[in-house]
Amino acid sequence: MFGSVVFYCHFPDLLLAKHTTIVRRIYRAPINYLEQLTTGMADLILVNSKFTASTFAATFKRLDSQGIKPAVLYPAVNVDQFSQPNGYK
Template sequence: MKVVFYCHFPDLLLAQHTTVLWRLYRKPIDFIEEITTGMADMILVNSKFTASMFTNTFKHLHAREIQPAVLYPAVNMDQFDVPHSYKLNFLSINRFERKRT
């Protein structure tokens, strides 16, 4: 089975790293995020900006020459232009980050 990871923005950059205790708590989470993201067969991002942030954030993946490809828009909007179309659409929203609105 092939795995495609679609990254909107690295969680590592959204999380707080303000205190020593919080940095210790986040260290294994941030490490696991990078390692498991690198296990994907293909990594896609939603913009060139996110691609640059991804590359700058995940240094170990960049060193292994794992580069994300830009896929925009993520959803084929033309499919919604057909009147009376009853195709089943599945949309998974995994995280809403208020700081980015």
């Protein structure tokens, strides 16, 4: 019915959210749990760098302990856009 699910991670949301007060920690707890759970359900997990791969493993310890490890796929960059300074021909 559904195709494969690919998750491309730039940085775990869990680390971007503030957990500074007890209210925020309580609010974020189910979101953080669901982020890890649903991320682990993807058929393929990709990250944008080796740094993000190590951050992913440190953040999602349950996935790492289950042997779920992301592959690195560096973002494509059109290097031709940098051949001349912007605005100059």
